[in-house]
Amino acid sequence: xxxxxxxxxxxxxxxxxxxxxxxxxxxxxxxxxxxxxxxxxxxxxxxxxxxxxxxxxxxxxxxxxxxxxxxxxxxxxxxxxxxxxxxxxxxxxxxxxxxxxxxxxxxxxxxxxxxxxxxxxxxxxxxxxxxxxxxxxxxxxxxxxxxxxxxxxxxxxxxxxxxxxxxxxxxxxxxxxxxxxxxxxxxxxxxxxxxxxxxxxxxxxxxxxxxxxxxxxxxxxxxxxxxxxxxxxxxxxxxxxxxxxxxxxxxxxxxx
Amino acid sequence: xxxxxxxxxxxxxxxxxxxxxxxxxxxxxxxxxxxxxxxxxxxxxxxxxxxxxxxxxxxxxxxxxxxxxxxxxxxxxxxxxxxxxxxxxxxxxxxxxxxxxxxxxxxxxxxxxxxxxxxxxxxxxxxxxxxxxxxxxxxxxxxxxxxxxxxxxxxxxxxxxxxxxxxxxxxxxxxxxxxxxxxxxxxxxxxxxxxxxxxxxxxxxxxxxxxxxxxxxxxxxxxxxxxxxxxxxxxxxxxxxxxxxxxxxxxxxxxxxxxxxxxxxxxxxxxxxxxxxxxxxxxxxxxxxxxxxxxxxxxxxxxxxxxxxxxxxxxxxxxxxxxxxxxxxxxxxxxxxxxxxxxxxxxxxxxxxxxxxxxxxxxxxxxxxxxxxxxxxxxxxxxxxx
Ligand SMILES: Nc1ncnc2c1ncn2[C@@H]1O[C@H](COP(=O)(O)OP(=O)(O)O)[C@@H](O)[C@H]1O
Ligand SMILES: [Mg+2]
Numbered sequence: 001x002x003x004x005x006x007x008x009x010x011x012x013x014x015x016x017x018x019x020x021x022x023x024x025x026x027x028x029x030x031x032x033x034x035x036x037x038x039x040x041x042x043x044x045x046x047x048x049x050x051x052x053x054x055x056x057x058x059x060x061x062x063x064x065x066x067x068x069x070x071x072x073x074x075x076x077x078x079x080x081x082x083x084x085x086x087x088x089x090x091x092x093x094x095x096x097x098x099x100x101x102x103x104x105x106x107x108x109x110x111x112x113x114x115x116x117x118x119x120x121x122x123x124x125x126x127x128x129x130x131x132x133x134x135x136x137x138x139x140x141x142x143x144x145x146x147x148x149x150x151x152x153x154x155x156x157x158x159x160x161x162x163x164x165x166x167x168x169x170x171x172x173x174x175x176x177x178x179x180x181x182x183x184x185x186x187x188x189x190x191x192x193x194x195x196x197x198x199x200x201x202x203x204x205x206x207x208x209x210x211x212x213x214x215x216x217x218x219x220x221x222x223x224x225x226x227x228x229x230x231x232x233x234x235x236x237x238x239x240x241x242x243x244x245x246x247x248x249x250x251x252x253x254x255x256x
Numbered sequence: 257x258x259x260x261x262x263x264x265x266x267x268x269x270x271x272x273x274x275x276x277x278x279x280x281x282x283x284x285x286x287x288x289x290x291x292x293x294x295x296x297x298x299x300x301x302x303x304x305x306x307x308x309x310x311x312x313x314x315x316x317x318x319x320x321x322x323x324x325x326x327x328x329x330x331x332x333x334x335x336x337x338x339x340x341x342x343x344x345x346x347x348x349x350x351x352x353x354x355x356x357x358x359x360x361x362x363x364x365x366x367x368x369x370x371x372x373x374x375x376x377x378x379x380x381x382x383x384x385x386x387x388x389x390x391x392x393x394x395x396x397x398x399x400x401x402x403x404x405x406x407x408x409x410x411x412x413x414x415x416x417x418x419x420x421x422x423x424x425x426x427x428x429x430x431x432x433x434x435x436x437x438x439x440x441x442x443x444x445x446x447x448x449x450x451x452x453x454x455x456x457x458x459x460x461x462x463x464x465x466x467x468x469x470x471x472x473x474x475x476x477x478x479x480x481x482x483x484x485x486x487x488x489x490x491x492x493x494x495x496x497x498x499x500x501x502x503x504x505x506x507x508x509x510x511x512x513x514x515x516x517x518x519x520x521x522x523x524x525x526x527x528x529x530x531x532x533x534x535x536x537x538x539x540x541x542x543x544x545x546x547x548x549x550x551x552x553x554x555x556x557x558x559x560x561x562x563x564x565x566x567x568x569x570x571x572x573x574x575x576x577x578x579x580x581x582x583x584x585x586x587x588x589x590x591x592x593x594x595x596x597x598x599x600x601x602x603x604x605x606x607x608x609x610x611x612x613x614x615x616x617x618x619x620x621x622x623x624x625x626x627x628x629x630x631x632x633x634x635x636x637x638x639x640x641x642x
Contacts, residue, residue, distance in 0.1 A: 096607045096609065097608065118296045118328070122327065125323060125360060125364050128363040131363075158323075161289055161322035161323055192356065193356070193359075
């Protein structure tokens with residue numbers, strides 16, 4: 001794990017009308033880690049993710065990838081950067097008119113030239129990496145369950161072998177067993193493929209079992225960015241309610 | 257003998273040493289998804305020529321590698337469907353490559369999909385015709401069932417009129433009727449004008465140009481006024497009905513209604529049907545007026561038939577029953593259009609694709625049904641002598 005942060009957010013300010021979402025927010029993501037972002041609903045986690053992805057330009061402040069500021073990058077450079085990223089959106093965002101295999105092939109077709117048969121094989125490999133059964137590859141998204149959709153979305157996110165994987169609430173809407181399996185999958189993938197993972201989550205179990213560090217979003221800022229044990233010990237009302245509540249204590253017990 | 261292949265950008269190279277009875281694959285440079293395309297064919301040739309235990313991989317020169325690279329490099333050793341092939345023999349050590357190849361071996365779904373080969377030729381053609389016929393029949397039956405259900409709901413509401421959704425009905429009447437008034441009138445005006453032109457041209461050759469009045473009056477009153485109305489309803493309102501109900505279906509709004517205790521037929525379908533049945537005659541009436549006006553203008557400008565004469569001649573030469581024939585068809589067409597649009601909307605499944613398909617089907621079926629039913633009306637009225 002090198003010391004240079006792979007993503008740095010400095011003094012981010014975001015505002016919709018008069019509604020300030022982020023005010024002077026700092027965040028850093030280190031290479032090779034799994035970072036969990038937590039915060040109450042509506043604290044701007046998804047907006048922060050969109051800003052990091054370059055989908056939304058900040059109203060103030062700067063985002064750096066590998067030391068390069070987004071605002072200094074041309075559109076082509078940003079597109080090139082985005083090829084190093086895999087994203088699993090909150091609603092999976094699969095293309096509904098395409099089968100799972102075709103969904104996974106979309107980034108491949110767009111960015112690399114490969115023989116068609118090899119493209120099929122690689123898509124199947126990614127579907128397997130995401131933990132889906134072979135039968136799933138010819139199905140349409142509407143025929144999949146919630147958990148399978150997430151996995152299909154993950155397979156598409158992995159299509160170009162990204163350096164960083166961004167996940168927006170990957171385990172919300174999954175049953176606890178499915179969520180646990182998904183966590184394990186993310187952990188295994190990040191270790192075998194050497195991925196950096198940034199995940200937004202509400203799932204205390206994920207935080208305890210797979211996240212190296214946790215960033216807590218509250219009061220329009222990141223109020224903590226540290227390993228989960230240190231964060232849980234911090235003296236902040238929201239953190240105490242979050243980690244000290246019955247669910248938080250249960251999750252903590254399980255990992256002990 | 258050593259052969260080698262290089263990726264177009266020069267970042268990855270594959271050398272193959274297949275001199276003896278063993279074959280060595282030497283990987284140079286970065287084996288990434290963007291560079292490995294050219295190695296597909298040589299590697300599958302080698303996999304076909306040598307047995308697995310005769311191939312070894314030299315990774316000493318290998319730079320970066322990703323899962324796609326690891327896959328293609330170790331593909332020859334992957335066995336179908338989860339069985340593990342023999343161990344790979346590597347020359348040199350490469351942490352990432354070894355880890356990824358192991359991962360690929362455990363995760364690759366190397367099961368060829370069992371797609372049954374599509375049978376071509378005459379059998380497939382007949383099968384397609386049969387399927388088409390079957391689905392057309394089923395569509396017809398289902399539409400009738402939908403009509404039955406709508407009538408039942410209507411009767412239930414009539415018994416208990418407080419359940420009628422006046423707000424929804426009036427809103428739909430505005431959207432379906434009032435908003436369509438300009439376009440229907442303008443179209444009908446042009447149709448009336450065209451009929452008058454054709455008639456004028458033909459009839460003057462017999463010196464019977466004055467019969468243009470009868471031609472315009474008859475065709476517009478009996479057929480064109482109401483047909484234009486029905487086709488515009490199908491194009492404008494049917495697609496809107498299908499899309500609106502369909503997207504509600506997709507978002508599970510319809511299910512939510514049912515659970516709350518609202519009958520979607522009563523809340524969504526019935527107001528649309530009532531609005532269409534009520535507004536179709538009014539639109540048809542406007543279309544008739546506009547069509548006759550169009551014919552009158554053309555007769556005036558090309559044949560010098562003054563509007564006053566045109567109107568007197570219409571009064572004397574065209575009996576009222578033609579008008580009633582046209583008007584009697586309007587509510588029927590309105591009903592057809594509304595039923596078909598709402599049914600297609602309620603048929604939408606979970607995905608966007610079916611929303612598009614059902615919207616298209618709504619418009620096509622409605623226009624089809626309108627024209628077929630119009631032909632039936634023509635036969636019936638002919639036999640009745642009106
Ligand atoms: N496009 C937008 N226009 C206006 N307000 C927005 C927009 N997107 C998000 N917001 C506001 O920003 C806040 C944070 O939203 P979001 O990032 O989605 O929350 P969450 O942390 O639950 O993911 C919310 O209060 C939301 O109302
Ligand atoms: Mg969100």
